[in-house]
Amino acid sequence: MPLSSKTVAIFGGGIAGASLARRLSPDYPVTLVDPLDYFEVPMSAPRSLVAPNFAEAAIIPFSAALPTVRHIRGRLIEWSADAAKVQEKDGHMSTLSSDVSVLSTGSRFSNPLMRSEQGTLEERKTFYRRFHARLQRAQSVLIVGGGPIGIEVAGELSEAFPDKRVTVLEAGPRILGGTTPELAAHAQRVLAERGVNVIVNERLSGSQSTDDVFAPGGETTTDRGRTLSYDLLLWCIGGQPNTAFMRGRHLELLDSAGRIKVDPTLRVCGQRSVFALGDITDLAENKMAWHVQGQVKVAEANIRSVLEGRSDALKRYKAKTNDPTMVVTLGSRAGASQLPGIGLVTTGWLNRMAKSAHMLVPKYRKTLGVPKADVLIHQTGIRQTAAAGDR
Ligand SMILES: Cc1cc2nc3c(=O)[nH]c(=O)nc-3n(C[C@H](O)[C@H](O)[C@H](O)COP(=O)(O)OP(=O)(O)OC[C@H]3O[C@@H](n4cnc5c(N)ncnc54)[C@H](O)[C@@H]3O)c2cc1C
Incomplete structure (x- = not known):
């Protein structure tokens, strides 16, 4: 049972979203929205193409990795500051609101070689x-x-x-x-x-x-x-950033490459309780899990602070610009x-x-x-x- 009743909604259960859900779920009720029912270690895909058995260990069901997280199999299709519109697997539309939300929908590829967009x-x-x-x-x-x-x-x-x-x-x-x-x-x-x-x-x-x-x-x-x-x-x-959900009502929050503008606390610019992490951000660094893990630590601390009413003491993330x-x-x-x-x-x-x-x-x-x-x-x-x- 989480200790707090304050809620967190995470959109996208890849490297950033799944790691964050794992860290926060002992203390807060966390809802994860992702069209997949599993986490796949992204780096494993090239190996699984030539050795399909490799996928047995590299693909992990959310039910095993995040047993206390409520998982909605669906896709964020429109985001606005008061509610997020989600299309669920069966086509049903719903809205989701929470005390803190996290956008971590990662990269979209031109075909399923590296990543499936849907499925089990x-x-x-x-x-x-x-x-x-x-x-x-x-x-x-x-x-x-x-x-x-x-x-x-x-x-x-x-x-x-x-x-x-x-x-x-x-x-x-x-x-x-x-x-x-x-x-x-x-x-x-x-x-x-x-x-x-x-x-x-x-x-x-x-x-x-x-x-x-x-x-x-x-x-x-x-x-x-x-x-x-x-x-x-x-x-x-x-990959290209998966940020179509921002285009409808908040185009001003995207840069020219379609990435979400964040401030150094990893909150979406101008937002008090909405964070963005991972490949979709406009942070000036290579889009890599190596950097995402540092973002997750800062975001976790800041989300806890926001939920506990300490928004004046947030940590700052420094982008790893030109880090080869x-x-x-x-x-x-x-x-x-x-x-x-x-x-x-x-x-x-x-x-x-x-x-x-x-x-x-x-x-x-x-x-x-x-x-x-x-x-x-x-x-x-x-x-x-x-x-x-x-x-
Ligand atoms: C083949 C390959 C090898 C790599 N090797 C390395 C490496 O060695 N080292 C390294 O540091 N980095 C590596 N990377 C990069 C690294 O994997 C990414 O930077 C990292 O996965 C980004 O994490 P993320 O959480 O932002 O997005 P992702 O891990 O891409 O996860 C995004 C999640 O969001 C979900 N999603 C998408 N759209 C929506 C929506 N509208 N609503 C809800 N959910 C949605 C997706 O299903 C997915 O689960 C590699 C990437 C690839 C493809």
Whole structure:
């Protein structure tokens, strides 16, 4: 039983929303609105594409992670200061009001490769199995986007399926533009050694669908006239902020990129009891879980203060502007990390420990208080999965 009767509504149960719900729910009645019935460790998706069993540990039902939180399966569709309009799974519209509300609806991707917009835990696992079967039939894979997602997917594919022809197409002057050139150069070297073809400064000129992961293979051209054929085309372009609910009545609270304007206390600008966290904020820092965890701590303290009538003593969050910290995996055994105070780390075992072996699944299972799971899938494990399916 929560100690207080003051209520908190959280919209979006990803890294920010689920962690915050876990921290606040012992003391306050918390309602979580999310169209999914599960939390998926976002970093795990590239691995689950090549090893669907990996999703068993990486996808955690909200009922296990947040047993005392009231979960409404639905989507915030319009926000205003007095009430939030929610469309529930069955289409039914309802409004939700609370003493404090938190907007943490994260990023939207062009297709379900990295994130489902709806559905159940079982449907997500089925997606990975179906994708894996499709992947096995493909001899050549074209990855569009050379940011962290595209490069991690290329790393997984080239490790698990060394015989497939993998191409990465990046519109910018280099891959991994959000971190240091040294890290990018290392990643490109490793991929080149595995036969991955990386093309930069070119973009697709055709009008391929970005949303159908299972579309048939074909041929396409770039804006420089290069023809690329593929059996499977994967759009791995970055996410966009999920903030459509703000456009109806509060466009002035969005910046030009559609991100929500927050003040240093992480409250939505001009709002006393509405917070925004994670990828949807206009904080000038890379949109990363690494930074979100610092935001969650500040927001938790401030939410408690607001609920206890101490709004004059709020903590301030300092955005990690120009912080190149990043850990990029290149399959389960390799990676490259740009770490604070250390610099570039390319040593295999260090990258395996940091992320490549487990994709941070144990960390987030711990954060959400669910039991440990054996998620260390070694290279041989992945190869066996692929080989078994090939037969
Ligand atoms: C493949 C991949 C690898 C990554 N690797 C790293 C890494 O190694 N290190 C790192 O620091 N960061 C990494 N990131 C980035 C990190 O995952 C994000 O920065 C982080 O998840 C953002 O957290 P969030 O809570 O803002 O949003 P999310 O985690 O995206 O969660 C948003 C939630 O909101 C829900 N939602 C969406 N719309 C609505 C709505 N209208 N109403 C209600 N709910 C809604 C969604 O269903 C989802 O559950 C990676 C991301 C990806 C995709």
